[in-house]
Amino acid sequence: MESGYKTRQREQILQLLLAHQEEHFSVDRIVDCLRAQQQQVGRSTVYRYLEKLVQAGKVRKYYIEEGAGACYQYAGEQSSCHEHFHLKCTSCGRLIHVECNYLEQVSEHVLAHHSFTIDHTKTVLYGLCADCAARGRA
Amino acid sequence: MESGYKTRQREQILQLLLAHQEEHFSVDRIVDCLRAQQQQVGRSTVYRYLEKLVQAGKVRKYYIEEGAGACYQYAGEQSSCHEHFHLKCTSCGRLIHVECNYLEQVSEHVLAHHSFTIDHTKTVLYGLCADCAARGRA
């Protein structure tokens, strides 16, 4: 899998995501964070590079806020994330990795009964985590 | 629960959704469908009325297509309406609706064992449909 040229901009974007793997970033936030470090990056460049990273499976793209835009989060070398599901809380943004035998059967069921091969690197189950649900946030 | 005034436009929008309860409609599609029936409705009106229907719980709002806008689907009066999953083929873009008892149990499992409440209006399972898988398209 080719990664294309190595440029200052790409390096800095990737470093930012790597340094905060537990957080998600909007394009705006990425541009702002980098500028705060005296690192100028054009917005188009961010959009284009993130798209590449998403295609490569290194970054996940989320749609959390209703009206707002997409968010991105580093996904790591997906070897370990291949077989399990991801739950993303739409209220607090927390990402939960779930390793569960029962859920693994889901993939098999969907393939057997609906002829559909789930791609775990791109699939995210959206909803409310326990804390946010308890706090009554819909 | 007040429904406000009864107008020609609202009547026609609601009738369209009622007549196709198993389908999603984008705002564009609603406007187009109605125009095809010689029924002029302003886009703003559609947005505003749909928002009311969503608030009233009569219509569900989905965020399915990545770049595109929201989709709406009639949800009925009662709460017994079964939630369904959406499968989206990452190769051909086809969207598959799945009503399946087994998959409905998935929501219950995730809630019971992982304390997470899945939001079906925002969740889409990505992967390969049968045709694309057969065609060997990754």
Added chain:
DNA sequence: TTGCGTGCAAAGGTTTTGCATGGCA
């Protein structure tokens, strides 16, 4: 008559694209 509903156009926000320039390999 009163006040909500409608529709147009303009505004607001996010993402994409065209094109000339810049920089990696």
Added chain:
DNA sequence: TGCCATGCAAAACCTTTGCACGCAA
């Protein structure tokens, strides 16, 4: 040197909003 990457501005989209007019009750 040959391409890909970058960045700016413009364009493309989806959605919201302001305002004057229309219409239900």
